[in-house]
Amino acid sequence: MDNFQLSEQTRERIKTHPLYKGDVDLFIHDLLDMATPDPARQTASEMLYTSLDHIDNALFLVDNDWRFVYLNNKAESLLRQDLNSLIGARIWDAFPDAVGTTFHTEYQRVVYTRRSSRFTEYFAPLQTWFEVQADAMQGGLIVQFRDVTARKKLEDALQRSVSDLEMRVRESDQELTQINQQLLQEIALREEAQHAQMRLVNILETTSDYVTIVNEAGEMLYINQAARAALAVPEGTPATDYKAKQFFRREDFKVILRDIMPQVDRDGTWQGEITVRGLDGREIAASKVIIRHDQADAPPLYSAITRDISHRKHIEDELRQTLQKERELSELKSRFSDLVSHEFRTPLAIIQTSTDLILRYNDRLTPEKRDEYLERIQQQITQLKYLLDDFSTMGRADLLGQPSQPTMVDFSALCVAIITELRQVDGDVHNIEADIMPTPRLYFLDHKLLREMVINLLSNALKYSHAGSTVKLKLSYDDDGIELQISDEGVGIAEDEKPHIFDSFFRGRNVGHIPGTGLGGVLIRQAVKAHNGALTLDSQLDVGTTVTVRLPAEAQQPVNDRKP
Known part of the structure; x- marks a missing residue:
């Protein structure tokens, strides 16, 4: 779209009074096409709100007249102004002290050059340092920012x-x-x-x-x-x-x-x-x-x-370690911000293109073609939800650093249930095989951690394997504990990338356009570590990958045989 396609009703509301959440709904309805059935439009709107209100960064959008058209909860909190007073207001009227500052010049440069800008700047009226990512969008500007005052004070x-x-x-x-x-x-x-x-x-x-x-x-x-x-x-x-x-x-x-x-x-x-x-x-x-x-x-x-000078050396070592941790944290935050921007841009672009086609050619579209575009929008919104679920994995990975909470677990039954779930999701795209040793036993394990581990191992095997190929789970027991083996016939892992495959945000060079965030490997590694287990990887490019997990455990009484 060349600019924001707002209805006359919405434009009048922006001109006459601040926009409340209902008005933003109206703005989103304009983007989603007024011909869309109400339930679908409402669902898309609610899912978009949920996505934007739960990202880690503060975010706001302004149109070509520099008027606020949307702020998420984080932005309202950091800017310390009520949402009702900002929606529909010009940014330079709401924050006159920003005129002539880096915020003013960088935002204008992004709008005029259509190139993104990332900078860190102090805003005196709020006594806050902000780290800002500004991107041009059709019809205005989208700004993500966060409070880095604590980091600046530490530096x-x-x-x-x-x-x-x-x-x-x-x-x-x-x-x-x-x-x-x-x-x-x-x-x-x-x-x-x-x-x-x-x-x-x-x-x-x-x-x-x-x-x-x-x-x-x-x-x-x-x-x-x-x-x-x-x-x-x-x-x-x-x-x-x-x-x-x-x-x-x-x-x-x-x-x-x-x-x-x-x-x-x-x-x-x-x-x-x-x-x-x-x-x-x-x-x-x-x-x-x-x-x-x-x-x-x-x-x-x-x-x-x-x-x-032993004490001085100790202080120097502590300073070096502190600075190294700060550099690592800054790099992790930067990689996460880049990942969020990259992974969200494609679904949003598809949604925007589809709504644009419906708005422009609604009278010439057949019902089948219109349904195709609406289904495409729904799929991309679902993809955004999956991405948010992946990003929430970071929080779960942090929790995995806490002590595990073991209970008596029938690991065989757990694997059978997970395979059944994934077969329903996968349909007939892949051949999912299971080889589970007869006479399974009860073990003292953390059910939640192991479920996360098995789901991520199998999901990765399916995601990076070609249609029609085989993914196999093999589970066996011996006197030393449990051995779980997941093998696939997928794209494989390069030799130089194997040491990093379970690091945060790491993704192989050969994954192409397969969606993902590189966070599942952290869950796998932490779950194995929490059980004092061992994790090995055997992989060849274009041949496949086998991941073996060994978990030492004290076996209890046998339970009934189960086969998936």
């Missing part, structure tokens, strides 16, 4: 923490340099001023840093109190009883001799991070400064000041 807090940590590191490095300079000065003046020597010894013995002095042969000449405590050097033992290599791992000491000491001899100093080890075997992450002290008519001495 800002992390950035402040990193900056504070960097400043503390710089301060620590400066402190180490100052202490080394002081140590060098005090050693040079020790023969000239005894009191200065005593003051230096007092500093070295009270500082929390580890201070040591070695000769050119690597023999310890001095170990301060902090170093003795940290490195498990017994009180009262002379420093000369020990060698420097005793306080490092073998591989680290090789690096010191090969790389660090040549630099100290060349430049006079070295500063970096290394692991030191106490005589008790405890390893400590440390920041270390080594300084060469030349003496007249004597070999040089080397002082080292070492600071325990």
Whole structure:
């Protein structure tokens, strides 16, 4: 359609007063064709409302005059205005502070260029950061958005923490340099001023840093109190009883001799991070400064000041893990948003095209042709419902991370019931075979998780198999538990994709236009994990796939034989 095909009645209602839900119904009726029988139109309208009001994102539509024609519940909540005050109002009148902002320029750019836009922007009147996806549609603009204020605050807090940590590191490095300079000065003046020597010894013995002095042969000449405590050097033992290599791992000491000491001899100093080890075997992450002290008519001495940075390293690791989790969450949200946009666009386009044909050529369509278009609309609305069911799988997958709730389950009967259901749905498209071991038994299992697992395994086998091919379920028992095997003659899985086939949103390159969201594999993996089971996959492209599930379980008494 070139623009929104609104009836004169609807246009007058938009001009004279805000649109309520009944008015949006009237707007949707215009789109669905006034000649459509009332029950079908009502069903389609209700299903569309349900779909839009249950998506995770906030969503609104404006027409070419920038007037709101629809907002879902999430949008009404985030915009903090009553739905009745927004429907029929121009967006720039309802939100005058948005004029001249990124929202204003990006929305206009999408409408004029017909290209989508994704951006994150702060809206001061609502004191909220929004992540926005704007897409042009025939006759107006559709906008999806979400509140990402918490994420932005976390990013800002992390950035402040990193900056504070960097400043503390710089301060620590400066402190180490100052202490080394002081140590060098005090050693040079020790023969000239005894009191200065005593003051230096007092500093070295009270500082929390580890201070040591070695000769050119690597023999310890001095170990301060902090170093003795940290490195498990017994009180009262002379420093000369020990060698420097005793306080490092073998591989680290090789690096010191090969790389660090040549630099100290060349430049006079070295500063970096290394692991030191106490005589008790405890390893400590440390920041270390080594300084060469030349003496007249004597070999040089080397002082080292070492600071325990284990806590700092722990904080850095936590920050890295937090940032990694945030990046993974952001990527998951982005993939989910892309998936929603992609999977919903095709059904909506088919609905729009079919309604357009009915509206334009209603007087020339035969009843059979009109019924064909209406049936196509109904099928696509049903497809949208299936997509929403798939997206709700995310929530169920999260719940699967909770402890399972086992009860006594006849797994054979469960598989028979599922096969019966799927045969009715599949009709005669595929040959569904079952090989269930006689004399089934009762097991202590989670019925809900296993039902989800078997349905998804069989549904995937049917979905990705050609018409007329065979899908087989094989169930057997032994002393170790249960073995379930689902095999098909479908499109198969590429070798490099097998490790990812049970990841969220992952779909193979060879699935073509077969609908799906890539969420069922998560349910399968989590259900197996909840029962401490094992999951194996054997697949070849264009040959087929076999999935084997092993569930350890304690068998109870046998039950009557059942065959599907």
